[in-house]
Amino acid sequence: xxxxxxxxxxxxxxxxxxxxxxxxxxxxxxxxxxxxxxxxxxxxxxxxxxxxxxxxxxxxxxxxxxxxxxxxxxxxxxxxxxxxxxxxxxxxxxxxxxxxxxxxxxxxxxxxxxxxxxxxxxxxxxxxxxxxxxxxxxxxxxxxxxxxxxxxxxxxxxxxxxxxxxxxxxxxxxxxxxxxxxxxxxxxxxxxxxxxxxxxxxxxxxxxxxxxxxxxxxxxxxxxxxxxxxxxxxxxxxxxxxxxxxxxxxxxxxxxxxxxxxxxx
Amino acid sequence: xxxxxxxxxxxxxxxxxxxxxxxxxxxxxxxxxxxxxxxxxxxxxxxxxxxxxxxxxxxxxxxxxxxxxxxxxxxxxxxxxxxxxxxxxxxxxxxxxxxxxxxxxxxxxxxxxxxxxxxxxxxxxxxxxxxxxxxxxxxxxxxxxxxxxxxxxxxxxxxxxxxxxxxxxxxxxxxxxxxxxxxxxxxxxxxxxxxxxxxxxxxxxxxxxxxxxxxxxxxxxxxxxxxxxxxxxxxxxxxxxxxxxxxxxxxxxxxxxxxxxxx
Numbered sequence: 009x010x011x012x013x014x015x016x017x018x019x020x021x022x023x024x025x026x027x028x029x030x031x032x033x034x035x036x037x038x039x040x041x042x043x044x045x046x047x048x049x050x051x052x053x054x055x056x057x058x059x060x061x062x063x064x065x066x067x068x069x070x071x072x073x074x075x076x077x078x079x080x081x082x083x084x085x086x087x088x089x090x091x092x093x094x095x096x097x098x099x100x101x102x103x104x105x106x107x108x109x110x111x112x113x114x115x116x117x118x119x120x121x122x123x124x125x126x127x128x129x130x131x132x133x134x135x136x137x138x139x140x141x142x143x144x145x146x147x148x149x150x151x152x153x154x155x156x157x158x159x160x161x162x163x164x165x166x167x168x169x170x171x172x173x174x175x176x177x178x179x180x181x182x183x184x185x186x187x188x189x190x191x192x193x194x195x196x197x198x199x200x201x202x203x204x205x206x207x208x209x210x211x212x213x214x215x216x217x218x219x220x221x222x223x224x225x226x227x228x229x230x231x232x233x234x235x236x237x238x239x240x241x242x243x244x245x246x247x248x249x250x251x252x253x254x255x256x257x258x259x260x261x262x263x264x265x266x267x268x269x270x271x272x273x
Numbered sequence: 274x275x276x277x278x279x280x281x282x283x284x285x286x287x288x289x290x291x292x293x294x295x296x297x298x299x300x301x302x303x304x305x306x307x308x309x310x311x312x313x314x315x316x317x318x319x320x321x322x323x324x325x326x327x328x329x330x331x332x333x334x335x336x337x338x339x340x341x342x343x344x345x346x347x348x349x350x351x352x353x354x355x356x357x358x359x360x361x362x363x364x365x366x367x368x369x370x371x372x373x374x375x376x377x378x379x380x381x382x383x384x385x386x387x388x389x390x391x392x393x394x395x396x397x398x399x400x401x402x403x404x405x406x407x408x409x410x411x412x413x414x415x416x417x418x419x420x421x422x423x424x425x426x427x428x429x430x431x432x433x434x435x436x437x438x439x440x441x442x443x444x445x446x447x448x449x450x451x452x453x454x455x456x457x458x459x460x461x462x463x464x465x466x467x468x469x470x471x472x473x474x475x476x477x478x479x480x481x482x483x484x485x486x487x488x489x490x491x492x493x494x495x496x497x498x499x500x501x502x503x504x505x506x507x508x509x510x511x512x513x514x515x516x517x518x519x520x521x522x523x524x525x526x527x528x529x530x531x532x533x534x535x536x
Contacts, residue, residue: 036443043446043453050453050462057467058316061323066315128445189297196301200308207315212307 015118023125030127037127044131051077051202052139066207072234073202075143079233080202080226081136083166088129091121091171098181098188104271116265117258147234155233162229165250169224172250172257173198179257182264194220201225206240217242224249276370277378284382295390298343302395306336324466329406331464334493336405338461338485340395341420343387345427345484347380350451353435354444362531373432373517373524380428410495412502419488422509427484429516430455436520439527460486480512 031037052074059070068076097120100106109116144151177194181187197220205216205223216223228243288295310332317328326334353376356362365372399405434451438444456462459481465473476482487505490497 033442035441036446039441039443039446041446043449047449047453050457053457054463057463057469060469061467062316066318186291186294189294193297193301193304196305203308203312204315208308208311212311215304 015115018114019118019122022122026123026125027127040128041131044128045135048081048132048135066204068204071143071146073204074139075147075234076204076226076230077202078136078139078141078143079163079166079230081132082140083136083163083225083229084170084198084201085129085133085136086167087171087174088132089126090129091175092126092129093121093124094175094178095191096124097178098186098191101181101268102185102271106268107270117261149233159233162232162246165247166225166229168250168254169221170198170201172253173220173222176253176257176260179261179264182268198222198225201227203227221249221253277374280375280378281382281385284379285386288383288386292390295387298387298391299395302339302343302391303398305339306399309335309339324464326464326466330493333405333407334460334464334489335462336399337396337489337492340392340399341423341485341488342456342461343391344384344420345424346452347384347424347428347431349376349380349428350431350434350438350444350448352376352379353432354438354442357435357438357531358442366528373521376432376435377425377428380431381424384424408493408495411499412491412495412497415502415506416488416491416495419491419506419509422506422513423484423488425513426480426509426516427455429513429520430480430484433516433520433523436523436527439530455481455484458482459484460489464489480516483509483512 055070055073055077058065059073063069065073097106109120112119173194174191177191178187180190184190197216200216201222205213205227208216217228223242224246228240229246231239231243232246313328313331313335317323317331321327323331353362362372365375400407430451434444434447437447441447458476458479461484465476465482465486468476487509490505491502
């Protein structure tokens, strides 16, 4: 516990410096935020255009789709904010810079990820919250204290799935060096997360539920809030899936870190 | 001309070194087409036609949109921002080459290679493997030309974002805004026929539709009157000429603010 407190203190210290450095580039922060808002709203535009021709997608209304998408943006934002450094891993493994993370008495994943704090992820989080509030007001959802706790719990589960999938894909760099193909494929699969998994059948449903469980980032957990009376069985496992994939990811990462031998330079 | 052909060949050779990436692109795209199939099947549930498009037409439109994406997106914006930031851009300024032409042939090399290695096998697999209907008509013959023009227009978008690297380091923000506008407003994600009437009228006057909508319409509905199809090509030519003119103007201004620290 004392160790955890120490890590939290350290994290704040590191990020405070990082953010101070970033804030020198005000214009960059502004343009980046605008870009984040526009790209986050692209999917909403697609929904809006689609629902001009249809009234429901696999039984889900426009407002429900907005809710799931808002949930999705919130669930993917911790990855964007705290784990953004993972995109650099393949370069640092390739040219040997990664070796420096072995030389501090810190948890290596913590040390590695703490080197970046992505402010635009906060913008993504805010857009997600706004969409979630908009949708829940339009759907007249009634919020009890218990439901808010449930929402937070399933959001954490979704965030863990998102983090685990991307970090695991990136960690393949420890073995194959150029992890880009694996990363981009995973990233593309993840774009399916805000769609109702019920539209898929057969191999695709199995793929997105069990193999690359993107269904657990947003769709399954948000059904627990949206339609408590009509929840697919698997949805109840959402928090468990989050913890399990995270444990699996940490195991893969540790194996990778231990097998890396640097570049000899 | 020979010097640009060397750039083209060099980029194709470089691309060939990353064969596993192409294989993953094919697999990823096929899975994505599978997703599109389920998504649009669910949209069409029980209806024969929506906005004048049958399910088969819509599926072919969006599946090809995803398949030609790899040809039409050039990544030249990222290459340029890197070269400008690192100062590597200077090697083009001291050589007797035109920077825009170098970047164009550089992107053309990647796209040509992707056309042969990714797009062609994917289309073959869709048509002969999965039996997706492929209509034949005048438009089929015009489509390659429309795709080349689409590539030139798409290149201008990417190149102008790349040029803004002379002024700002906020490349992520500018790039993502451009990418979002292109895929949403061009029909790459959702056929333009699905947009509400008034909005569609506006979109048809913008350059984005010349990138995806024009070639995709020629492939999915090749039997429209010849006049309509030639007009669409004409519009593409106009946009390509206008955007090349604008980007050259932009370059001649941007190059003046370039400062490179030492060597």
